[in-house]
Amino acid sequence: MAEVLMEAIGQEALTERLARHVEEGSLAHAMLLTGAPGRGGLALALTLARHLHCASSAASSKPCGTCPSCMQHDQLQHPDLHFTFPVAKPAGKDKALSSDQLDVWRQAVLELGPHFDMQDLRDRMSLGNKQPFISVHEAADILRRLSLTAHAGGWKVQIIWGAHMMRVDTANKLLKLLEEPPKKTLFILLADNTEALLGTIISRTQILTIPPISAGRISERLKAEGGEAEAIQDAVALCEGDLAQARRLIQRDSAEEFTMFIEWMRTCFARDGRKAAGIADQFHDLGRESQKAFLAYSLHLVRQCIVGNYGAASAVRLRSAERAFAEKFAPFIHHGNVHDMQSDLERAAREVAGNVYGRTVFLDLSMRMMELLHRPQ
Ligand SMILES: [Zn+2]
Structure with missing residues (x-):
């Protein structure tokens, strides 16, 4: 250490x-x-x-x-x-x-x-x-x-x-x-x-x-703490000059959240109700803190898609695997649906925080996503 x-x-x-x-x-x-x-x-x-x-x-x-x-x-x-x-x-x-x-x-x-x-x-x-x-x-x-x-x-x-x-x-x-x-x-x-x-x-x-602390200084510090080069790069890109965030990002493995988000979006786009119910069970079993983390992560990805969509590529803060997905997914998120998507995700996060049954929150949210992803630009 x-x-x-x-x-x-x-x-x-x-x-x-x-x-x-x-x-x-x-x-x-x-x-x-x-x-x-x-x-x-x-x-x-x-x-x-x-x-x-x-x-x-x-x-x-x-x-x-x-x-x-x-x-x-x-x-x-x-x-x-x-x-x-x-x-x-x-x-x-x-x-x-x-x-x-x-x-x-x-x-x-x-x-x-x-x-x-x-x-x-x-x-x-x-x-x-x-x-x-x-x-x-x-x-x-x-x-x-x-x-x-x-x-x-x-x-x-x-x-x-x-x-x-x-x-x-x-x-x-x-x-x-x-x-x-x-x-x-x-x-x-x-x-x-x-x-x-x-x-x-x-x-x-x-x-x-x-x-905010400069990217260089955060990166230097994470290196001294034993972080790996690629993980440091990702954390620095996402942390907004905040060392506490950077440390959390480097410790947290969001690979599972990322996989779940992709599967969820594909399911919603395909309007597959049966599969959505399965993912809702998976979401429910995460427990409240992880449910909140997943919703925050989804919000982050949706926001990054729209930033990329509006051409501000330099403002996009994504890990490399996420970037590849976001490039394909971005066209489905546009000014016709992004606002509702964000407020639905935020509302779901509030409901989770307010102890609403996880499965119910997620099913409602999935129904909304099914509609929003098909909304015309
Ligand atoms: Zn002294």
């Missing part, structure tokens, strides 16, 4: 910019880093916190890595470094608090490195079907923590990861704190996007948009 990478790979410009803010003492008291977690927002936040806490930070453009404070950071155990992230209410408890899952969190960061995303964290928290969120109790916890004096007399850093999963009441409670923050307190909010955040929260933060 390659060594766990803690720095924000490919985000050198932002890393330097934040380091300069520390040196100049010009940090905003609340920052909002936006972009998919796999782009490295948490890595940036951790480096920034480490720099602020480092004993020799004043003399250096980066944390020393050897002082007691840096060593506490190595274990994510610095007493003035606080984490909040989405969690679900554990069975038998009446509050959903990150402090209950702090060990899982630390282990995730230390074992996976800071580029993991909600899906990785979910897997580790074994949430089942529960949706994680940032509860209002969490806001009360933050308030309590930050009103205490910093242990080391320096900065208190509160990282809020997955800030877009904050409930409205949580956000409202945090607002006051963002308006009048305790002295020497730094909030670092990390969010996939700003859409789900209250405007009042956004307006009180300095926003930094984290760009």
